[in-house]
Amino acid sequence: MNNKFELSNEYALVRVLSVKHYTNTLFSFETARPNKLRFKPGEFIMIGLIIRGELIFRAYSICSPTWSSTLKFYSTKVPNGLFTTFLHKITTKTSIIIKTKPTGTLVLEALKPGKRLFLLCTGTGIAPFISILFNHETYIRYNEVIVVLTCRYSRELQFFNNEIKQMTKQSYIKPFARNKLRFYLSVTQEPYPYTGRITWLMRSGTIIADLMTYTFNKMDRFMICGSQKMIFDVTNLLKILGYIEGATNNPQDFVYETAYINQFRGNN
Template sequence: MLYCNKKMNNKFDLSNEYVLVRILSVRHYTNTLFSFKTIRPNRLKFKPGESVMIGLIIRGELMFRSFSICSPAWSNTLEFYSTRVTNGIFTTFLQKMTTDTSIIIDMRSKGSLLLKALKPGKRLFLFCTGTGIAPFISIIHDHETYIRFNEVIVVLTYRYSQDLQYFNTKIKQMTKEVYIRPYARNKLRFYPSITREPYPYTGRIAWLIKSGTLIADLMTYSLNEMDRFMVCGSKQMVFNVTNLLKSLKYVEGTTNNPQDFVYEKAYR
């Protein structure tokens, strides 16, 4: 059974940088996609777009994996979005969680998808596939995102339309958030593309950019030097999109050297 006892034996003694937290809720969207919420430790501070390491004791072994935080930085709970990886022991056990379960969280948040790694601009494109939407849920719930950019466009690609359930749920919830709704109004746009069944928008992100289809469908002006980008998703998508951005003369940024785009290097 998946469970982390509060009285762990000496084999799993951890420093104060780790904390045991209780699962508050679990929601399943498909056979493999699910989200879960936990109590937020008082000492945990994070910026939108960052991730933390989550630990489980599985068959007597302590295992950790990195997960992006979906929650807004102002939330008093933590939310995560995951998929069960084929033959992946960690996510197989994670998917079986209940509210009787506790998990370990590393309090040291980190990540490369930070607004301060981008130069000032006019439009912010958030490119993602699969559970790569997770850090962007936190980012679009942050008022600073809309202070810094005139328009925020979420471009997400999935294989099947049913995979959009989590995203659609979060957007419906967002419309009721008094704290963020006034900032996002008239600034936040979505472009969901499905690749393996009929849908209004189809195609992979790199092709959508290169072919001009994305700009045409959005009925907006072409990419220019004031556009900024964040990329998170499958390794192949990140590779293709970041190489395409480089070919278009956009430059990768860091917090010490803000530029045009960033991507999540720790995504699994």
């Protein structure tokens, strides 16, 4: 297996450049970027670690802008999860393995033209949307881009808030996002200005009322990323509302990341 791995061009060994811990379980890390790696905003790559003599891979969305010289990722330590328990311990002395061919369903090309883009996510599901928010094409395609992020506790919003602060300093993207980008941050386990899960916020009309905007209509587009249950509930609600699931070969109204549904069934 090792000989095959060493001979394969689809893998790269990359150095960890920085690690930042936000809570006991949430952390981000940045790695070197192979010159040959090209990706679309919203795509993911497979990250590999050698654990107990075995090479194990998991899917991780790329948070970085497409023009960045580094790769940034956002992760949670899953309770009793073999992979994330080891990943949580990485330092700048660590190197990880990546597959250099990105893929994923959360790309703008999978959606029909529209007026508003809702990025619906929970927890670390914000990761692919960071790259999308750093992409000027997102703001060219839509009049409004609305991030709806739900976490359990307010401290779990720190990564997103940090990334948005970084984005506002980028002269490359700031003019495009101005007057178009909006956030709706909700917390479920403690008092916060906005509370409640995404499906309830949408179904009850709370999110529309709080944003002081017009109700959902046929020109709205949606991207969804989060836990398996959240994806199931939100996509079912969107179907009930008459929206159609899209793909790059058949652009429609909404897309979600299918890779993570399969990954949630495994041991993380």
